[in-house]
Amino acid sequence: MSEAHAGPLAHHFRDLDQQKEAASLGMWVFIAQEILFFGGLFATYAIYRHLYYDAFSAGSHHLSWKLGFYNTLVLIGSSFTMAMGVHSAATGRRRAITGWILATVLLGGVFLGVKYFEYSEKIAPCFGEGPHAGCLVPGARFDAGALHLDGAPAREVQIYYSLYFAMTGLHALHMIIGIPILLFIARNGWTGRYTPAWHTPVELVGLYWHFVDIIWIFLFPLLYLIGHR
């Protein structure tokens, strides 16, 4: 690797390739940690679903699988636009970087908008607001009457909704953190900061965004599609 390429090479790296590999490896170690961060919730989910299958099925039936399906396509689409953003950086198309990343932000925003609608439908009734009935936030105000339980104990369904809010909430939080970072990258892309030789920040935020997409790929069938037959 020649030193001629523009790019901020830190003095403790031999060349840009080594620097890029170190940064990428660091991001992957962070993602491995994130797998286990979400893993605790997935393990909890697996055990409680095993113990209270009927309750989880009843809880899942009350979610709109169509909204979950729609949001899955939106998020996969945002992963595609993100991959194209990284591709634009690698091929040195400055304006395309910004365009694809803004498209990613837009799709992420659509996802969160749908999520907001889904949440408010379940939370607003707890405060006597909104057009819908049936508070689905676990706790004293949880309204099991809104669900068709088929005999499943109400408090077991509350465990399902606890996990629903914890898992989708933690996932949404990751997206909310990701969007400002994407906007920062979009701006720097526009000003020509990234070159085919050095565009590590675009790649790293891409890894983060794809990871968040993978979490949703598991959340959708596990939360929305239990016992739909």
Added chain:
Amino acid sequence: MSEHHVVSWKVYLGIFLILCVLTVATVGAAGRDFGAFNTAIALAIAVTKATLVVLFFMHVKYSPRLTTLVVSAGIAFLLLLIIFTGSDYISRGWPITPAG
């Protein structure tokens, strides 16, 4: 200078379309009764989708072996967490759930 692998945009588009088809498939499979296999099918589709994202969108297919090792370590510890906790719950008859 090591080789910088630039994946064609057609690969990304292809992966995106496969992911869409698999999303439709997971909804379709959930609507049919495969008995105990419904969960297995849903997980198999999700794992396939995740693998495609990791290999192509996240470039692990074109990355150093060290990256593959880190990814594998993350997955291995996740499996340890789920399998060992799960086997404890299954084999010890706990918790004893009160009715209602």
